[in-house]
Each structure stands twice: as structure tokens, then as C-alpha cells.
Amino acid sequence: MKEDVRVYKTKKNIADAFIHLLGEKDFICITVKEICAFSLTSKSTFYSHYIDKYDLLEKLVRQHADSFKTGAMMRFQSIKQGNVNGVFEKILDQITEDKAVISALLDVHISSADFQVELESILYQTCLSFLEKESASQETSLDYLARMYAANSMVMIRWTLKNGKDKQAVNLVHQIQEFIFQDLLMIKS
Amino acid sequence: MKEDVRVYKTKKNIADAFIHLLGEKDFICITVKEICAFSLTSKSTFYSHYIDKYDLLEKLVRQHADSFKTGAMMRFQSIKQGNVNGVFEKILDQITEDKAVISALLDVHISSADFQVELESILYQTCLSFLEKESASQETSLDYLARMYAANSMVMIRWTLKNGKDKQAVNLVHQIQEFIFQDLLMIKS
DNA sequence: TTCAAAACGTTGCTTTTCGAACGTATTGCA
DNA sequence: TGCAATACGTTCGAAAAGCAACGTTTTGAA
Numbered sequence: 001m002k003e004d005v006r007v008y009k010t011k012k013n014i015a016d017a018f019i020h021l022l023g024e025k026d027f028i029c030i031t032v033k034e035i036c037a038f039s040l041t042s043k044s045t046f047y048s049h050y051i052d053k054y055d056l057l058e059k060l061v062r063q064h065a066d067s068f069k070t071g072a073m074m075r076f077q078s079i080k081q082g083n084v085n086g087v088f089e090k091i092l093d094q095i096t097e098d099k100a101v102i103s104a105l106l107d108v109h110i111s112s113a114d115f116q117v118e119l120e121s122i123l124y125q126t127c128l129s130f131l132e133k134e135s136a137s138q139e140t141s142l143d144y145l146a147r148m149y150a151a152n153s154m155v156m157i158r159w160t161l162k163n164g165k166d167k168q169a170v171n172l173v174h175q176i177q178e179f180i181f182q183d184l185l186m187i188k189s
Numbered sequence: 190m191k192e193d194v195r196v197y198k199t200k201k202n203i204a205d206a207f208i209h210l211l212g213e214k215d216f217i218c219i220t221v222k223e224i225c226a227f228s229l230t231s232k233s234t235f236y237s238h239y240i241d242k243y244d245l246l247e248k249l250v251r252q253h254a255d256s257f258k259t260g261a262m263m264r265f266q267s268i269k270q271g272n273v274n275g276v277f278e279k280i281l282d283q284i285t286e287d288k289a290v291i292s293a294l295l296d297v298h299i300s301s302a303d304f305q306v307e308l309e310s311i312l313y314q315t316c317l318s319f320l321e322k323e324s325a326s327q328e329t330s331l332d333y334l335a336r337m338y339a340a341n342s343m344v345m346i347r348w349t350l351k352n353g354k355d356k357q358a359v360n361l362v363h364q365i366q367e368f369i370f371q372d373l374l375m376i377k378s
Numbered sequence: 379t380t381c382a383a384a385a386c387g388t389t390g391c392t393t394t395t396c397g398a399a400c401g402t403a404t405t406g407c408a
Numbered sequence: 409t410g411c412a413a414t415a416c417g418t419t420c421g422a423a424a425a426g427c428a429a430c431g432t433t434t435t436g437a438a
Contacts, residue, residue, distance in 0.1 A: 005229050006394050006425060009202075033415060040194050042396045047417060195395060195424050222385060231426045236387060 011049060013039040015101075018056060022104040027057065058113040061105060064098065065118040072122055076130045084181045085174050088153060092160050092170070103161045119157070124150035131181075145180045152176050200238060202228040204290075207245060211293040216246065247302040250294060253287065254307040261311055265319045273370045274363045277342060281349050281359070292350045308346070312339035320370075334369045341365050 017039035021030045032053055036043050050056045071094045075087045095102050105115040128146035135142065156173050160166070206228035210219045221242055225235050239245045260283045264276045284291050294304040317335035324331065345362050349355070 004394070004426075005231075009198075009229055010395075013198075031415060032417090040198055042194075043417075044397080044419080045395055048394085052416085193396075193424070199425075220385060221387090232387075233389085233427080234425050237424085241386085 007049070010041055010045060013041055014046065014049070014056065015060060018053075018060070019101050019104045022108065023100075027053075027108045027110065054110065054112060057108065057110060060101070061113040061115045061118065064101060064105060065115065065122065068094070068119060069122045069126070072126045076126050079130070079134075084177055088156070088173055088177060089170060091153070092157065092165060095157055096160065096165065099161060106158065106161070116154070120150045120154050123153045127180075149177065149180050196238070199230055199234060202230055203235065203238070203245065204249060207242075207249070208290050208293045211297065212289075216242075216297045216299065243299065243301060246297065246299060249290070250302040250304045250307065253290060253294060254304065254311065257283070257308060258311045258315070261315045265315050268319070268323075273366055277345070277362055277366060278359060280342070281346065281354060284346055285349065285354065288350060295347065295350070305343070309339045309343050312342045316369075338366065338369050 014035060017035050018030070021034060021038060030053060032043070032046060035053065035056075036046050050059070072091060075090050079087060102115075106119075108115065124146050127149045128142060131142040131146060152173060156169065159169060203224060206224050207219070210223060210227060219242060221232070221235060224242065224245075225232050239248070261280060264279050268276060291304075295308075297304065313335050316338045317331060320331040320335060341362060345358065348358060
């Protein structure tokens with residue numbers, strides 16, 4: 001059963017309004033009334049889709065976290081011949097497509113829906129399982145390497161969202177990634 | 190009786206889709222089906238608001254021509270002490286606000302709805318009635334001056350829509366306008 | 379020129395949205 | 409602290425949008 005077009009449009013309007021308001025004020029200060037007014041939807045319609053503004057936030061975070069996870073896993077799986085460079089660059093591209101939403105969500109920190117935490121966790125997980133599967137040597141803790149990868153990626157993501165894609169910055173990340181994946185690279189080459 | 194929000198949103202979606210499609214292909218080649226598909230509205234809804242795509246075009250032209258006319262008349266009426274400069278600049282600003290729509294409509298030439306013709310006629314009319322009311326001397330044909338004003342304004346409008354507001358170009362228009370309004374300016378100063 | 383595919387435009391029925399009204403809960407200010 | 413204004417969240421009838429099916433017209437390619 002597919003979603004009714006009207007429902008799709010309504011949800012999009014609400015999400016867009018919400019993201020816009022997040023750019024103006026803190027999540028806590030945003031009211032449902034404002035979201036309805038800005039998105040031109042009635043209160044009754046809002047409440048027929050969401051329990052409250054927290055529910056809206058959680059659903060948005062879930063949606064984009066899932067999409068990010070799918071993308072990240074896909075990229076890691078498609079790595080051939082130890083070609084790890086380029087994976088992160090594609091992740092950056094993906095994130096840039098939804099720049100407005102991602103940027104807004106990254107700055108909201110509600111325990112039930114913390115996008116920043118989710119993203120970093122996804123990066124850590126995907127990187128770790130990749131290392132465990134592909135790396136022969138275990139001299140350095142894979143867990144440590146994966147955490148380092150995730151942390152560095154997050155910095156780079158935030159920076160790119162703010163300043164746009166920059167070749168020098170991307171190169172720097174590549175160097176760090178090469179260090180993290182050096183075991184793997186040595187074996188494969 | 191105010192317009193239902195749902196109607197407003199539907200019409201906006203349709204208009205936005207239409208303008209977007211006009212940027213891609215000729216008016217003649219655009220189908221109602223495409224407009225509906227892109228705007229995510231159903232055929233039945235489209236036909237409950239418009240007779241056909243020509244009706245849609247005519248209504249858009251009418252709406253923006255009226256808005257332009259109101260703006261132009263307001264600006265001309267607010268001229269004090271022969272300060273004619275600045276009137277056109279504000280008209281330019283107004284047009285720039287709806288850049289996408291205006292640009293698209295200016296390139297469609299359907300006899301029942303020719304935006305280019307309407308704009309030029311409005312500029313001519315408002316300028317002429319201003320000259321007739323304010324100008325004492327009638328050495329030069331006011332009709333000729335008004336037509337010149339309209340023609341020059343149209344060139345400037347098109348140019349600005351394409352290249353953005355440019356100080357030098359604006360200054361040039363000011364010089365031409367000063368020539369057109371010189372009778373008036375001499376009397377008032 | 380013929381004919382099939384696509385676009386047109388209409389209709390009846392279903393689902394969604396709106397808006398106003400309501401009582402409740404929060405907020406912010408005197 | 410007390411109280412008025414504002415936001416919350418729900419309900420229900422009315423209006424609008426969607427959808428599928430239909431016959432008609434236009435289009436474009438054999």
C-alpha cells in the first residue's frame with residue numbers, strides 16, 4: 001500500500017517548515033503552532049501524523065539516519081582492491097544533497113533523537129565491520145581505528161556542510177584514512 | 190470569503206511546476222499531464238481550477254501584470270519634487286523578487302496572454318498619464334516620450350533578470366529617464 | 379492514410395485536510 | 409503567587425484532493 005500523495009505533501013511541508021524554523025531558533029522554543037502556521041497545515045492534520053514535535057524530530061532523525069546507514073554500508077561493500085579512498089568522498093556528496101536538513105538536525109541534541117550520535121555510531125559500526133572482515137593483521141586495535149575514523153569523518157562532515165567541499169580538506173582526510181587502513185592496503189598491494 | 194488554504198497550496202504547486210517546465214521546454218510542448226505529474230496534483234483537481242493550460246497561463250499573466258501595474262502606479266504617484274530617479278530602480282527590485290516567474294513568462298508569446306506586451310503597455314500608460322498630469326510644456330510629444338520610456342525600461346528589465354542588478358546599467362537608465370522628464374525637472378527645480 | 383498510443387477532459391466515489399470549537403496544560407508577567 | 413494569555417491536543421462536519429475508469433480527441437509513426 002503506497003502513501004497517499006496528499007500525505008506525502010503534507011509531511012514534506014511540515015518537515016520543511018520544521019527545518020526552516022530550526023535555523024531560526026532552538027528546538028525547545030519551536031511550537032507546534034508555529035510549525036503548522038509556517039507549513040500551512042492545520043493542527044488536526046499535524047496531530048494525525050505526529051504525536052508531538054518530539055515525534056516529528058525522532059521520525060526525521062530515523063529517516064535520515066537510515067538513509068545515511070544504507071549509503072555508508074553500500075559504499076564500504078563496494079570497496080575493491082583496497083581502494084578505500086573515494087568512499088568517504090561519496091558519503092560527503094550524499095550528505096551535501098540534503099544539506100539543509102542534515103545541518104539542522106546535527107545541532108539538535110535531544111536524548112531520544114540525537115542525529116550527531118547516530119551518524120558517528122553508524123560510521124564507527126560500518127568501518128569496524130569492514131576492518132574485521134578485511135584486515136588480516138590485528139596489531140592495532142581495530143576498535144580504536146574505527147572510532148578514530150568515525151570521529152574524523154564527523155569533523156569533516158560538519159566542516160564541509162559549513163564551508164562546502166574543499167579539495168585540500170578532502171586530501172587530509174584521505175591521508176588519515178590511509179593510515180587507518182594501512183594494514184589492509186599493504187596486504188592488498 | 191477567503192480562499193481555502195488547500196486551494197492556495199494546490200495553485201502554488203501547479204504554478205511552480207508550470208514555471209519550472211517553462212524553463213525546460215516551450216509552452217506548446219508542455220502537457221497538462223506533465224504539469225500534474227510534476228506538481229503532484231491530480232488531473233481532476235487541475236481541471237477544477239483551470240480550463241486548460243492556456244487558462245493557467247492567462248491567469249498567471251493577469252496576476253503578475255496586475256501586481257506589476259499596482260506597483261508601477263504606486264511608484265509614479267509617490268514622486269515628489271520631480272524626483273523621478275529611483276522610481277524605476279524600485280520597479281526593478283519588485284521584479285527581481287519574482288525573478289523565476291517573470292523571466293519565464295516574458296518568453297511566452299501567446300496572443301491571449303503576452304506578458305511582454307502587457308508590461309510594456311503598463312509602463313507606457315503609467316508614464317504617459319504621469320507626464321500629462323505633471324508636465325507643463327508640451328514641446329515634445331508626450332506619447333513619444335512615454336513609448337521611449339517603456340521600451341527602454343523593458344530592455345533594462347530583461348537585462349537585469351539575466352545579469353542581475355548592475356550599477357552602471359542603472360545609471361544609464363537614469364540618464365535616459367532624466368532626458369525624458371527634463372521638462373518636468375526644469376520646472377520643479 | 380491508417381491506426382495505435384498518448385493526452386484530453388469528465389464523472390462518481392473515497393480519503394485527506396481544514397477549521398472551529400472545546401477543555402486542559404503551560405507559560406510568563408504583575 | 410495568582411491569573412491571563414497562549415499553546416496543547418482532540419473532535420466532528422464541511423470542503424477539497426485524489427483516484428480509477430471512461431469515452432473523446434490529438435499525435436506521430438508505419
